Amino acid sequence: MKYGFHLSIAGKLGMAGALEEAQSLGLSALQIFAKSPRSWKTRSLRPGEVEGFRSRKENLGNLPGVIHASYLVNLAAEGELWEKSVFSLADDLAKAQTLGLEYVVVHPGSGSPKRARAGALRARELAGLGRNGPWLLLENTAGGGEKLGARLSTLAELVEDSPLGVCFDTCHAFAAGYTLGEALEELERSVGLERVPVIHLNDSVGQRGSQLDHHANLLEGQMGEELKNLLLDPRLQDKVFILETPRGPREDNHNLRVLRSWLEAK
Numbered sequence: 001m002k003y004g005f006h007l008s009i010a011g012k013l014g015m016a017g018a019l020e021e022a023q024s025l026g027l028s029a030l031q032i033f034a035k036s037p038r039s040w041k042t043r044s045l046r047p048g049e050v051e052g053f054r055s056r057k058e059n060l061g062n063l064p065g066v067i068h069a070s071y072l073v074n075l076a077a078e079g080e081l082w083e084k085s086v087f088s089l090a091d092d093l094a095k096a097q098t099l100g101l102e103y104v105v106v107h108p109g110s111g112s113p114k115r116a117r118a119g120a121l122r123a124r125e126l127a128g129l130g131r132n133g134p135w136l137l138l139e140n141t142a143g144g145g146e147k148l149g150a151r152l153s154t155l156a157e158l159v160e161d162s163p164l165g166v167c168f169d170t171c172h173a174f175a176a177g178y179t180l181g182e183a184l185e186e187l188e189r190s191v192g193l194e195r196v197p198v199i200h201l202n203d204s205v206g207q208r209g210s211q212l213d214h215h216a217n218l219l220e221g222q223m224g225e226e227l228k229n230l231l232l233d234p235r236l237q238d239k240v241f242i243l244e245t246p247r248g249p250r251e252d253n254h255n256l257r258v259l260r261s262w263l264e265a266k
């Protein structure tokens with residue numbers, strides 16, 4: 001099993017800084033934003049930055065990496081917002097390809113499931129992805145409003161008969177009303193676990209069914225040992241686990257200690 005945090009690329013080293021941090025924390029996977037997640041502005045990669053990133057990644061045993069798409073992206077929207085969303089996601093996919101990152105995760109958005117699916121497929125096309133490109137994953141959500149992806153069966157329909165996969169977020173599933181046991185059963189039945197390569201391991205500030213997308217540190221939210229059982233589930237031992245929990249020296253220390261103690265209990 002591989003595990004890591006969502007890391008920042010804001011430092012001097014940019015993209016490569018995230019790898020350096022992963023190494024110093026002893027992580028075996030990582031997730032990043034390839035650009036500001038709350039702006040449409042994109043930034044191009046410098047040639048030296050790409051080389052630096054790729055060689056560092058290789059030195060670290062090619063630890064698996066995820067790009068999380070911008071929060072502004074809404075693939076289920078109409079008109080200009082849809083166009084902008086597709087373009088932004090295509091940019092992340094192209095960057096993942098260039099940097100040698102394995103996965104890109106996006107929320108399906110609010111509105112029409114048909115457009116969400118078409119948008120995801122169009123972004124792949126625009127990025128010119130071949131067979132060996134990064135795997136585009138749709139993430140389940142906490143729900144509320146017209147947000148797609150709170151029901152795992154909807155997510156299954158979105159990715160059915162397509163090259164798309166699924167990223168499973170524990171906090172979102174809990175906030176959408178699932179126990180993790182139920183959610184895993186449904187994922188296995190409707191999506192197939194081989195199409196769920198990445199799991200976001202987050203505790204939840206809100207109660208089960210609260211629809212609150214607010215991540216908590218392990219064992220400091222409402223989910224308790226449900227997370228441990230998921231982490232140790234024999235069906236998930238080849239998955240990449242990413243913590244999107246609050247960051248800081250105390251938090252990092254706490255979350256890694258809990259995670260590693262759970263893994264030792266195996």
Ligand SMILES: [Zn+2]
Binds near residue numbers: 068105107139
């Ligand atoms: Zn997400």
Ligand SMILES: [Zn+2]
Binds near residue numbers: 244
């Ligand atoms: Zn997530």
